[in-house]
Amino acid sequence: MRKPNPSGVSRRTLAKAGIFGAAAAPLLAACGNDGGGGDDGDGELDFWWWGSDPRHEYTQKIIDAFLAKNEGITIKPSPNEFDAYWDALNVSVSGNNAPDVMQQDDRYLRDYADKNALLALEDLDVDLSNIEEATLKTGQFDGKTYGIPTGVNAFALLVNPAIVEAAGVAMPDDTAWSWEDFLTFTAAVSAGGDAIGSSGLSLSNESLFNVFARQKGESLYTDEGTLGFTEGTMNEWWQLVLDLQAAGGIPESSQIVEYAAAGQDQSPLATGTGASEFYWTNQIGAIQTVLGSDLVLLRPPGEFTGSQTGLFLKSAMFWSAARTTSDKAAAGKLIDFLLNSDESLDLMLGDRGLPANIAQRERILPQLPADQKLGADFIAAITPDLSEGPAVPPVGSGAAADIMRGVYEGLLFGSATVEESTALFIEQVNTAIGA
Amino acid sequence: MATTTETTAAPAAPARRRAQRGPAIGLKRFVFHLALTVAAMVMIYPLLWMLSASFKPIDEIFADPGLIPSTWVWSNYSEGWNALPHPFEKYIWNSMVIVAGSIVGNLVSCSMAAYAFARLRFPLRGMLFAVMLGTIMLPIHVVIIPQYILFNNLGWVDTFWPLIVPKLLATDAFFVFLMVQFIRGLPRELDEAASIDGCGYWGTYLRIIMPLCMPALATTAIFTFIWTWNDFYSQLIYLRDVDLQTVPLALRLFMDSTGTTNWGALFAMSIVALGPIFGFFLAGQRYLVRGIATTGIK
Secondary structure, three states, X not given: OOOOOOOOOOHHHHHHHXXXXXXXXXXXXXXXXXXXXXXXXXXXXXXXXXXXXXXXXXXXXXXXXXXXXXXXXXXXXXXXXXXXXXXXXXXXXXXXXXXXXEEEOOOOHXXXXXXXXXXXXXXXXXXXXXXXXXHHHOOEEOOEEOOEEOEEEXXXXXXXXXXXXXXXXXXXXOOOXXXXXXXXXXXXXXXXXXXXXXXXXXXXXXXXXXXXHHHOOOOOEOOOOOEOOOHHHHHHHHHXXXXXXXXXXXXXXXXXXXXXXHOHHHOHHHHOOXXXXXXXXXXXXXXXXXXXXXXEXXXXXXXXXXXXXXXXXXXXXXXXXXXXXXXXXXXXXXXXXXXXXXXXXXXXXXXOEEEOEHHHHHHHHHHOOHHHHHHHHHHHHHHHHOOOOOOOOOOOHHHHHHHHHHHHHHXXXXXXXXXXXXXXXXXXXXXXXXX | OHHHHHHHHHHHHHHHHHHOOOHHHHHHHHHHHHHHHHHHHHHHHHHHHHHHHOOOOHHHHOOOOOOOOOOXXXXXXXXXXXXXXXXXXXXXXXXXXXXXXXXXXXXXXXXXXXXXXXXXXXXXXXXXXXXHHHHHHOOHHHHHHHHHHHHHHOOOOOOOHHHHXXXXXXXXXXXXXXXXXXXXXXXXXXXXXXXHOOOOHHHHHHHXXXXXXXXXXXXXXXXXXXXXXXXXXXXXHHOOOHHHOOHHHHHHHOOOOOOOOOHHHHHHHHHHHHHHHHHHHHHHHHHHHHHHHHHOOO
């Protein structure tokens, strides 16, 4: 029910089709139109994005505002859902018909840039003066900008204060707590009531592990595109998982797997049966809506007990343009409008992450709805303490999420020890990123 | 499935009970039907769940597995109808256009191809028949990119043509096969009688074969309706323009794996989307069952 896919075509099989097609495309393109890329300035833009209905609605309004200001340009908008978006993009890029302006994700940005599907945005007339260097860097490879960040998010521990209070546990001090304190806290909440202390879902999230590694002065990836943490660090992480489970802070293994399969809206935090979980700041609204009450945001444990803070700002998504766009100037205008105009940001607010444009971020801060305000305040609070941002993930790193989940489940069900889990993760990710 | 078991079993029960009186048999029947009813309920529960979820407030949908909403939220329907870039009737209309084109295309082209394979003699018939069957076994991933490039070069991406034109060329080999099997079951003497009376190939096809093929044609029409109505992937690939999008694409627009999903509205529109297919199925059920029974295809 959650993800109807009547075609029976999975994303993975599609990826294969994409590879097949990518190989065939140059051959066929050679006898068709001459490889695209013709900048004939026709003013016709295909504009693709993913999201859910509120985003589709306001994005359409932004397009209308843009068209009102730019005569001679027409836009064919194409909203989509995340998974379907990549299916469709894969085929259309392989078929040499990529959308002129598109939303991109950091998991795929580098892949598409390497396929030579994206335009280096230096060529376009987009004002980047209000975007921080560090944020901009997340969309740059080999000295070129292939994606401009729409906004930023950060990891936070979302806590349901009502459950914590009912369990008779004090709210922890997030500027001082360690991962041991997290264990004590979750175990105490579980013991003090029916709800579980934490759902254990994000312990398989490689970004959260990155925070953990960074707190020790290491990182998930290095700038050279290799793994950047020691085995000892990952062993500690897996040991923490086992300790949490032994103390009752997170659920039984089978339950964790069930929750992971059921999706965000049915996670214990969202249904009111769990007290805490780590999420990105842009997910707060969705969870609060399903939960029906307010959450409190805490920094992850260990931020001030390690050698440095581990949190970082992640670019929520990117604006990119296709190398084959039929009108570079118009594509540039649209991206500039989306990124910098009052009309656009008044509608977008924090939906595509807290705006990357610093001037706009400050301007819209008072207009933000309560849930986005929570995230914005959190990001404002952690920003002064941030250490240098993490390296851009290497090509193939998109597989790391699935690999980490697989290893995590193996550990939960006892099919691998802590050390074996670490070795397995390192081996599989190294294969995926070709290191 | 569940509904048909229930409805066909229920009216039969009292009649038989009257025929074979005796408490032991009555009890047996009662237990049997009770078990069937329970099994039917299990099968139909997900559907009922979706129906009830379409009336629930969003924070209740996943928190409470029960079927009766605490408050009836009718606005899920009005909200869902208008939540997307176009009102929902636009998507239904687009789907209907594609479905209608596909049904007409399949009925005309597949029956002609089937008649040729079943009755006419022409060079390489056996090999071509095998090739046709082979296309059933070809996974969509193998053909999708070349197909996309072809339609893109024809300028047909973002039109309904890639979804309708192939149907006019008998590319749904499954239906060709279904009708070939059906026509092979018809007595050849009828064709011979027709030719004695002066019918050519066209006359035999139109006056003899087509009327006798009604069950197979109905099966084709119904399956084409269901498969086209539910087809997500090819519509996703070819219909990117929001003005052309269809019901399955529209339903998907409600979902977002990283943000807010308006589940109530999504389920409400899913119920709406079930309407036409359910109605069409009910109307054609009689033919469908006959078609399946006579061709032996499930």
